[in-house]
Amino acid sequence: MxxxxxxxxxxxxxxxxxxxxxxxxxxxxxxxxxxxxxxxxxxxxxxxxxxxxxxxxxxxxxxxxxVKKYGATWHAPANRGKFSIEFAEFPQPGIHQDYTYHxxxxxxxxxxxxxxxxxxxxxxxxxxxxxxxxxxxxxxxxxxxxxxxxxxxxxxxxxxxxxxxxxxxxxxxxxxxDPVFNQYAVHAWFTDLDKGDDHTRDHIHIYFLTVERGWVWQIPITEEITSVGVVVDKSVFSEFHENIEAYFNAQLQTNSNLAHTMRNAKRINEFKSEGDYxxxxxxxxxxxxxxxxxxxxxxxxxxxxxxxxxxxxxxxxxxxxxxxxxxxxxxxxxxxxxxxxxxxxAGVWYEFIRLYYKLLPLFTRFIANPEYRLQVLQLLQGEVFDRSEVPVLDAMRNYIETVEKSSSHIFRPQLADIPLE
Ligand SMILES: Cc1cc2nc3c(=O)[nH]c(=O)nc-3n(C[C@H](O)[C@H](O)[C@H](O)COP(=O)(O)OP(=O)(O)OC[C@H]3O[C@@H](n4cnc5c(N)ncnc54)[C@H](O)[C@@H]3O)c2cc1C
CATH class of the missing domain: 3.50.50.60 (FAD/NAD(P)-binding domain)
Known part of the structure; x- marks a missing residue:
């Protein structure tokens, strides 16, 4: 036995x-x-x-x-540049290299x-x-x-x-x-992306879309092949009556950096989709x-x-x-x-994800803040098993509460309709 x-x-x-x-x-x-x-x-x-x-x-x-992954890069929908993090900034106990893998x-x-x-x-x-x-x-x-x-x-x-x-x-x-998230992902592998030639070439790239909770991943699988996936709320996908290619291409056009990167891309395998995840x-x-x-x-x-x-x-x-x-x-x-x-x-990841979707500019703001940057990096590197080590989550929550209470706050229009509890 x-x-x-x-x-x-x-x-x-x-x-x-x-x-x-x-x-x-x-x-x-x-x-x-x-x-x-x-x-x-x-x-x-x-x-x-x-x-x-x-x-x-x-x-x-x-x-x-x-492919070695040294960091991650995010792109806003309009062409307002990009911002990155590098894993080398936050050395992790017991880990002797400053990269992970795609x-x-x-x-x-x-x-x-x-x-x-x-x-x-x-x-x-x-x-x-x-x-x-x-x-x-x-x-x-x-x-x-x-x-x-x-x-x-x-x-x-x-x-x-x-x-x-x-x-x-x-x-x-x-x-x-999950009572809040009902996302839907469509993804495939492509060649001929224009990934530029700076140090972020082999990062994961995340592009924000104009639809709420919508984003695209760009993950290098080899020097030539890149995985690209579109994630949106299922209701957005339904508008395209399940025409996957039309849906995918329409979303690519909503982020100008992404549209530029993908302008000559060729798909090399079938689209796959994942729902209710x-x-x-x-x-x-x-x-x-x-x-x-x-x-x-x-x-x-x-x-x-x-x-x-x-x-x-x-x-x-x-x-x-x-x-x-x-x-x-x-x-x-x-x-x-x-x-x-x-x-x-998993609860720490979930809390982070929920705060992130609740107010997207918050993430950028906390990454740029010297007081919190390392804690956000710590989360992004997967050190999540001790909630007491990441009080940045409480700081994010407090910030969101302040925005909710103030009708004139600059970020107020960007608050998503997501309950925090
Ligand atoms: C859209 C999307 C994007 C993602 N992107 C990322 C990412 O970039 N990075 C990341 O880390 N994670 C990502 N994930 C999550 C990642 O795919 C999973 O968390 C991970 O694969 C979980 O590993 P697992 O071993 O639990 O399950 P799996 O990797 O799914 O392995 C389960 C195995 O069980 C086998 N199996 C199933 N049923 C049976 C059965 N009845 N009998 C015998 N065998 C069975 C399957 O064939 C499979 O090989 C993503 C997920 C989704 C949906």
């Missing part, structure tokens, strides 16, 4: 496999696709490097030659899954987990589809790392859709099971937080699993510290 079955071989599942193998816990990863498979989510934050180093994967990241997720996820296998995980690809199995309220196994057969596999602990497949969330009907499960743990990465919680990707959250959730969940094996106790209580920690980290 396995000690642990992990459903899903994305970053959360593969990192979980590595941590468990390092602790001597036998684990099997069940992945429905055959890697490499395409995936959205191509730009990282620097905190991920700490995990790569811990699981011995940093060398592979370097050798694979992913990745082809097909390649990255494949490498990480192979790494998990080399560390000791048994990896089964092309195998679909159908449901988790319970004895009373204790999870005891997984029913999997192998071709046209169904087979039951058993383990002491089941980890759901199925991403937006949300296997356990669906099975247990515990998906809570902000949610949380009611619980992240139960008797004998834990949910990690997107299977537990997903927040809007404006700050490229997803892979980092997936990796840290695997790390923190694995610590509780190790404790469970030490105590030989597999009830909810032993896994609860993981849930509390992930709620805190």
């Amino acid at each position: 396995n000690d642990v079955i992990i459903i899903g071989g994305g970053p959360a599942g593969a990192a979980m496999g590595c941590y468990l193998s390092m602790a001597g816990i036998r684990n099997t990863i069940i992945e429905k696709a055959n890697h490499p498979r395409p995936h959205v989510g191509e730009s990282m934050v620097t905190s991920s490097t700490r995990i790569f180093e811990e699981i011995g994967f940093l060398k592979t990241m370097e050798e694979t030659g992913f 990745v082809d997720r097909g390649k990255f996820d494949h490498q990480l899954l192979k790494h998990a296998e080399s560390m000791g995980s048994t990896v089964m690809q092309g195998v679909v987990a159908k449901r988790i199995l319970f004895d009373g309220d204790q999870a005891v196994g997984v029913r999997v589809g192998l071709g046209d057969q169904e087979v039951d596999m058993f383990a002491k602990v089941i980890v759901d790392a199925s991403g937006r497949g949300m296997l356990v969330g669906r099975q247990m009907r515990m998906i809570e859709k 902000s949610y949380s499960m009611r619980n992240f743990v139960g008797n004998g099971y834990l949910l990690v990465g997107d299977a537990a919680r997903f927040v809007d990707p404006i700050f490229s937080s997803g892979v980092s959250i997936a990796l840290y959730s695997a790390k923190y969940a694995s610590e509780c699993i190790v404790a469970a094996f030490e105590k030989n106790e597999f009830g909810t209580a032993v896994f609860q510290p993981y849930e509390d920690r992930l709620r805190q980290g």
Whole structure:
């Protein structure tokens, strides 16, 4: 019998496999696709490097030659220039390089899954987990589809790392859709962008659009290929009657810097779209099971937080699993510290995102403020697991309250209709 079955071989599942193998816990990863498979989510934050180093994967990241990401650049809708941050400004404990990576997720996820296998995980690809199995309220196994057969596999602990497949969330009907964000993303890869030749060439570029909560990402995948994605509220997309190309091109024209960058761009693969993507499960743990990465919680990707959250959730969940094996106790209580920690980290991202959308000029203002710049950088680099370390969020909140109370404030017309609680 396995000690642990992990459903899903994305970053959360593969990192979980590595941590468990390092602790001597036998684990099997069940992945429905055959890697490499395409995936959205191509730009990282620097905190991920700490995990790569811990699981011995940093060398592979370097050798694979992913594009190095030294910072991020934002562009206002009208041609009012751009502003940037560089990760080197805020050195992070335990991280010895001032860049992170942009990745082809097909390649990255494949490498990480192979790494998990080399560390000791048994990896089964092309195998679909159908449901988790319970004895009373204790999870005891997984029913999997192998071709046209169904087979039951058993383990002491089941980890759901199925991403937006949300296997356990669906099975247990515990998906809570976000009450505020209903964004929709359309994205594809392009060549022949005019990215200029200054030091921001390999940054992630975020272009603000004129529609509320609308933005575009530009992420270099190789020297030639760039991922471009448009994100807007679903209602804006509906106006185009689901004509993806017309919608995409219309949005590109609403930011003059973006229109310039894209003027000769050629699309090299099909458009893909993602909708309804902000949610949380009611619980992240139960008797004998834990949910990690997107299977537990997903927040809007404006700050490229997803892979980092997936990796840290695997790390923190694995610590509780190790404790469970030490105590030989597999009830909810032993896994609860993981849930509390992930709620805190994802909660900090969520609070930051909400304040950001509530008043866009606030972000620029706080980045430019010497008192707060480093704390904003700290957030942008993914150091989110201790709320007390980022009082800048309280300062942002207070600022918004001041704007709300003053009808003549210069930023008043830019306040979005988003509740802060
Ligand atoms: C529009 C958009 C843009 C994004 N941009 C970024 C970004 O720039 N940077 C960033 O860090 N994040 C970004 N993200 C988020 C990022 O994609 C995810 O947070 C990240 O992939 C989560 O990793 P995971 O391992 O939890 O899930 P996944 O990477 O989705 O992996 C889950 C795996 O489980 C497998 N699986 C699913 N169901 C089953 C089943 N029943 N049985 C077996 N296997 C199964 C899947 O095949 C998959 O391989 C973005 C997300 C969206 C929607």
